[in-house]
Amino acid sequence: MEDKKFNVVFQSGVEKAELIIRELKEENVLPVARPIKVGIIGTPGTIRDFLDKRINELPQKQCHVLVDRDNNKIVLVINESDHYTVGTITDKLEFHPKLIEFGINMKKGWDPLELGQFFKMNRSYFYDRAENMAIVATLRDFKAKVDVSIEKMKSDVGSFADNYSGAVTSNLPGEFKLNIPVFKGGDRETLEVEIWATVTGRDVSLQLVSPGAVNFMEEERDKILDFQKERIMEIAPETAIMEV
DSSP: OOOOOOOOOOOTTOOOOOOOOOOOSSOOOOOOOOOOOOEEEESTTHHHHHHHHHGGGSOGGGOEEEEETTTTEEEEEESTTOTTTOEEEEEEOOBOHHHHHHTTTTTOOBOHHHHHHHHHHTGGGBSOHHHHHHHHHHHHHHHHHHHHHHHHHHHHHOSSOOOOTTOSOOOSOSOEEEEEESBTTOOEEEEEEEEEEEEETTEEEEEEEOHHHHHHHHHHHHHHHHHHHHHHHHHOTTSEEEEO
8 A cells, every 4th residue: 555644633622533544446436327217297388398498409300299189198208219318298188176076077976965065165166156056055955855755755655666766856957057177277168067866765966967068178188289289390390290
C-alpha cells in the first residue's frame, strides 16, 4: 500500500477517536440503473400535450398509435423496438364518477327509500328542482303502497304465490331529466331517464335507464376520439396510427 498522509481534525472537546481505513480492490461506482419507462394515463388530450413538448425528441417512425374504441382509449407507444425505453401515453375516456354513482344503464338496483334519499342529496344534478322534490316524495311512499297491494293480493288469492312482479300499479314518473356530465372532463349533458320497478315478493328494486344516453355515449365517444386522433396526426404525421 502506498504511504499516504491524512490530516485528522477532532471535534472540539474530543481527545481520542478511532479511524478505520479500508482499501477497495475495485472502484466504488454505483451500478447503472435501467431507464424509468414512461407509463402515463390521462384524460383525452394527454397524448397531444405530451407530443406538443416532446415531438422533437422522439423518433416518429419508432412510435405508433392505437385507437381502441371498444375500450374508449387511444394509446401512444414510444420507442417501440427498445425494451429499456419503450413507454406508453394513454388518452382514457372514462365515465364521470357521478354518472356511475347514479348507476344509469348499469343494472344497479335501488331500494325506493335509498333512491329517494340519494336524489334528495343530489338535487343539483336534476334539470328541474321541483321535479326532483316530487320524485323524492313519490319514492318515499312507494314501498308502503307496494306492501299494501301485496297484502291485498294475498288475502284475495291465497298465499301460494310468492312472485308479484308487475302486479303493482306504479305512480313513479314515466321519465325525468338529469343535467349531468357523462365523461370525465366533459360538460354537463341533459339526459332523459326512466325508473323501472321490479317487485318480487316484498322486495322492490328500482333501476335507472336511459336509452338516449346509450346513443349519446357512442356518438360522443367517437367524436372525442376522432378529434384527438386528428390532432395527433397533425403533430406527428410520420407516426403510424391504427384502429384496433
